[in-house]
Amino acid sequence: MQASDSPVRKLRISTVRQLSLRFSLLFAVMIALFSAGIIVLLRSGVRQQQNRELISAARTIAEALKDGRVQEIDANLPYYITFSVYQSGTQEVIATNDPFLPMLPVTPRRAERYTAKQYFIDGDLNILYYAVPVHAGGDYVIQTALNMDSDTSESIISGVPSILAVVTVPLLLLSYIAVFFMTKHTMRSVRAMTDAAKNISGSNLTDRLPVTDRGDDFDVLAKTLNDLLSRLQTDFERERRFTADVSHELKTPLAVILGHANLLRRWGKHEPDRLEKSLSALIREAHSMEAIIENLLQMTRLENGHIRIHKTPVPVAEFFTRLIDSTQSYAPNVSFTESIGVPTLYTDEALLHQVCTIIISNSVKFAGETAHIELSIRPLLEAERLPDAPASEGAYIISISDNGSGIAQDILPHIFERFYRGDAAHTRGAGGAGLGLSIAASIMQALGGSIRAENNNEKGACIMLQLP
Numbered sequence: 001m002q003a004s005d006s007p008v009r010k011l012r013i014s015t016v017r018q019l020s021l022r023f024s025l026l027f028a029v030m031i032a033l034f035s036a037g038i039i040v041l042l043r044s045g046v047r048q049q050q051n052r053e054l055i056s057a058a059r060t061i062a063e064a065l066k067d068g069r070v071q072e073i074d075a076n077l078p079y080y081i082t083f084s085v086y087q088s089g090t091q092e093v094i095a096t097n098d099p100f101l102p103m104l105p106v107t108p109r110r111a112e113r114y115t116a117k118q119y120f121i122d123g124d125l126n127i128l129y130y131a132v133p134v135h136a137g138g139d140y141v142i143q144t145a146l147n148m149d150s151d152t153s154e155s156i157i158s159g160v161p162s163i164l165a166v167v168t169v170p171l172l173l174l175s176y177i178a179v180f181f182m183t184k185h186t187m188r189s190v191r192a193m194t195d196a197a198k199n200i201s202g203s204n205l206t207d208r209l210p211v212t213d214r215g216d217d218f219d220v221l222a223k224t225l226n227d228l229l230s231r232l233q234t235d236f237e238r239e240r241r242f243t244a245d246v247s248h249e250l251k252t253p254l255a256v257i258l259g260h261a262n263l264l265r266r267w268g269k270h271e272p273d274r275l276e277k278s279l280s281a282l283i284r285e286a287h288s289m290e291a292i293i294e295n296l297l298q299m300t301r302l303e304n305g306h307i308r309i310h311k312t313p314v315p316v317a318e319f320f321t322r323l324i325d326s327t328q329s330y331a332p333n334v335s336f337t338e339s340i341g342v343p344t345l346y347t348d349e350a351l352l353h354q355v356c357t358i359i360i361s362n363s364v365k366f367a368g369e370t371a372h373i374e375l376s377i378r379p380l381l382e383a384e385r386l387p388d389a390p391a392s393e394g395a396y397i398i399s400i401s402d403n404g405s406g407i408a409q410d411i412l413p414h415i416f417e418r419f420y421r422g423d424a425a426h427t428r429g430a431g432g433a434g435l436g437l438s439i440a441a442s443i444m445q446a447l448g449g450s451i452r453a454e455n456n457n458e459k460g461a462c463i464m465l466q467l468p
Contacts, residue, residue, distance in 0.1 A: 038164075039160055058083075062136065082097055084097075114129055193209045261278075313345070313346055315344055319345070347447060378396065398467070412453055412455075
């Protein structure tokens with residue numbers, strides 16, 4: 001016998017019904033507490049009134065007893081109060097209007113409840129009594145009592161819970177219906193957001209959650225989620241472009257490698273010149289692929305925060321000399337001008353050198369091997385602080401300018417994006433894969449600074465680095 005594979009379906013209660021039931025339950029508890037409070041207050045008030053009546057009746061009897069008007073006692077008392085007067089020692093009854101009233105312990109301060117099961121042939125004894133000793137030509141005990149079974153106020157109070165129960169049931173039903181429709185109306189925006197969210201996926205990030213512009217919490221939630229979706233859409237599109245660009249950059253050297261490999265297979269064994277040319281091309285393209293992969297790995301480490309920063313004092317003159325020497329080793333005709341307004345930096349020299357090398361190599365690449373490059377460093381003025389740079393004392397700015405053709409205005413906002421192809425600055429004809437400036441921007445962020453590009457007033461491009 002095979003076990004059933006059908007899943008057990010759990011009972012699902014909508015949020016509207018849950019809120020309605022919870023409110024109705026809370027309303028019922030409040031009514032119950034209110035009813036209990038009313039009953040307690042009523043009982044307390046009635047009991048105090050009964051206590052005053054019994055004490056007043058006992059005082060009336062005591063005055064009549066002292067004045068010798070025992071026969072007039074019954075006429076001066078309310079009809080619903082029973083009494084008895086008896087001697088303390090012999091317990092001989094002097095006067096009473098209820099021969100069945102038992103002699104009970106003295107209660108000098110307040111009335112007490114007394115019950116006796118099967119006291120009568122046809123029922124129980126249930127009274128509230130007050131007993132007090134008096135001295136009027138002898139020692140007597142005056143006892144007054146109320147029959148609680150025939151007391152009207154007691155009957156009314158006992159019936160209050162039933163009345164409240166009868167009234168509460170329709171009130172609870174009406175409250176549930178009212179809360180249900182009010183909550184359903186309020187939750188319409190949530191249902192609309194839920195329906196819209198069902199259409200959003202990795203392949204469809206253009207849809208947005210509806211906003212009612214009522215300014216309530218649901219609108220705030222919808223706007224917050226829409227902002228999140230916009231950021232996700234931007235990130236997804238950036239990753240798609242990145243994947244396509246990586247594929248394109250790797251596809252080109254692979255095609256060259258495969259082409260030269262086929263040439264070697266056909267003619268390489270018999271033509272040494274072709275063999276040497278193809279091997280050189282293979283090595284060159286392999287280095288190109290290696291550089292792309294290394295750049296991608298470095299960007300990943302930078303974005304994941306896996307690059308360790310080792311800040312040390314860096315003499316600016318020596319740092320600039322090192323940059324010039326390394327550049328002139330592959331471009332000896334490039335000239336430099338230095339302007340040093342800060343003698344020493346405190347930063348990670350290796351990472352800053354890599355950033356400056358990337359910028360200078362771009363200047364050489366696009367301004368030509370006879371380019372003139374100006375290196376300058378000076379304290380940063382508050383008015384010059386870059387918008388995305390953190391505020392800090394002692395900040396400085398490094399400028400690297402060239403005398404090339406500059407950067408087109410529509411390209412400037414994008415030159416730090418990975419694989420951006422706006423002009424020759426990001427084509428294989430100019431060399432590289434379009435990752436250099438992106439890496440420079442990531443390194444500057446890791447160093448706690450920022451980077452910006454602009455065109456010189458005269459001619460050429462200027463890259464500015466701001467560091468704390």
